[in-house]
Amino acid sequence: MKGDLRALDVRNKKVIVRVDFNVPLSKDFQVTDDTRLRGALPTIEYLVEQGAKIILVSHFGRPLAKLLPDGQIDRNKFSLRHVVPALSALVGKEVEFFPDCVGEEALQKSEQLGSGDILLLENTRFYAGEEKGDPALASQMALLGDIYINDAFGAAHRAHASTTVVANHFDAAHKAFGFLMQLELDNAKKVQIDPKHPYVAILGGAKVSDKILLIEALLDKADKIIIGGGMAYTFVKAQGGHVGNSLVEDDKLELALELLAKAEKLGKPIVLPLDSIAAEKFAADAHYKNVPSDEIPSGWMGLDIGLVARVEYEEHLQGAGTVLWNGPMGVFEMEAFAHGTRALARAVAEVTKQGAFSLIGGGDSAAAIEQSGLADEVSFISTGGGAMLELLEGKELPGVTAILK
Numbered sequence: 001m002k003g004d005l006r007a008l009d010v011r012n013k014k015v016i017v018r019v020d021f022n023v024p025l026s027k028d029f030q031v032t033d034d035t036r037l038r039g040a041l042p043t044i045e046y047l048v049e050q051g052a053k054i055i056l057v058s059h060f061g062r063p064l065a066k067l068l069p070d071g072q073i074d075r076n077k078f079s080l081r082h083v084v085p086a087l088s089a090l091v092g093k094e095v096e097f098f099p100d101c102v103g104e105e106a107l108q109k110s111e112q113l114g115s116g117d118i119l120l121l122e123n124t125r126f127y128a129g130e131e132k133g134d135p136a137l138a139s140q141m142a143l144l145g146d147i148y149i150n151d152a153f154g155a156a157h158r159a160h161a162s163t164t165v166v167a168n169h170f171d172a173a174h175k176a177f178g179f180l181m182q183l184e185l186d187n188a189k190k191v192q193i194d195p196k197h198p199y200v201a202i203l204g205g206a207k208v209s210d211k212i213l214l215i216e217a218l219l220d221k222a223d224k225i226i227i228g229g230g231m232a233y234t235f236v237k238a239q240g241g242h243v244g245n246s247l248v249e250d251d252k253l254e255l256a257l258e259l260l261a262k263a264e265k266l267g268k269p270i271v272l273p274l275d276s277i278a279a280e281k282f283a284a285d286a287h288y289k290n291v292p293s294d295e296i297p298s299g300w301m302g303l304d305i306g307l308v309a310r311v312e313y314e315e316h317l318q319g320a321g322t323v324l325w326n327g328p329m330g331v332f333e334m335e336a337f338a339h340g341t342r343a344l345a346r347a348v349a350e351v352t353k354q355g356a357f358s359l360i361g362g363g364d365s366a367a368a369i370e371q372s373g374l375a376d377e378v379s380f381i382s383t384g385g386g387a388m389l390e391l392l393e394g395k396e397l398p399g400v401t402a403i404l405k
């Protein structure tokens, strides 16, 4: 099978592994959430066991968008050297670091690696060519290794030098997906190819405009689409409801009606929240009350799905064979407006227990499930918000295509 890491002979080979080590750091440069480091462990540990020489490559933050006042790159703040202690502790062996990701010295360093050694290179985004997918930068990177592995699912929707273009320098016997990337692709397949029905999709978050393509793809694949979060109010307003100051994309009202009409024609319900928790202002301590979603008083804004909607949404999930969740049901970052999201998280965990396959999109949905303490009770939480969204929209991810060709 193309892209299968286990099919490659990696012993004593220099293996470039593109990982996603874009982890959050505290002010004193300690890793505050090591999820992404842990995500890469299965691939790294396998390569160590197999006696490969491992060269880890990653981006870290946006150094070129946040230059120092003198116009220079902040080579300390955006250095991947800060993740070395946490990574070494996780893999249980010393990880070496080199402060560049290409060039003569980086090449020498990679040549000196022994079997099972791990070398982490500096932030690929110190080079402007990285995000531009510069072929010259990619060929320099390719010189570092005999084999290229892509395990950075979160960056797979970007045609960057280290995620996509570099793979063109390796033939099928010398490139593959890492285990995290493979796991993400396998789980996405479960909702895309022959999903167990009924297939219920739950969409939330701020904007309809971010989810249009996903809704269209789901009208094809899913049986029912449940909508919550800020995006619900564009639909409610489009149908003539009063939504006060709720988040609305006025230029998407027509599109919302078109999507509703298309869904009706296909006999696939788009379910909107009957009621909402409306607040006087966008603040954690705002006064709030439960009102019908189409009767939100002027000046007030819907910040969570209401009590009736929660019960109704839980009922819609009963008996589901497949559940996809992308986007919170409200402003879950504020305790007062996190209850709808939490209720849905519990309902998703419950149907999973009853045998449904549940896939949670990355980003805010993943954060919401973690916040609810239910991360272990769903089938799969994606590590890549944008990448998973594009995959579910039916798009090809450049980082994936580059490995398969």
Ligand code: AMP
Pocket: 204, 205, 206, 207, 210, 228, 229, 230, 231, 247, 302, 303, 304, 326, 327, 328, 329, 330, 331, 332, 333, 363, 364, 365
């Ligand atoms: P997204 O990135 O599109 O998934 O949106 C996630 C963001 O949507 C979170 O930061 C939520 O606070 C926000 N959000 C969810 N519901 C609402 C709402 N009713 N009004 C305003 N923002 C919301």
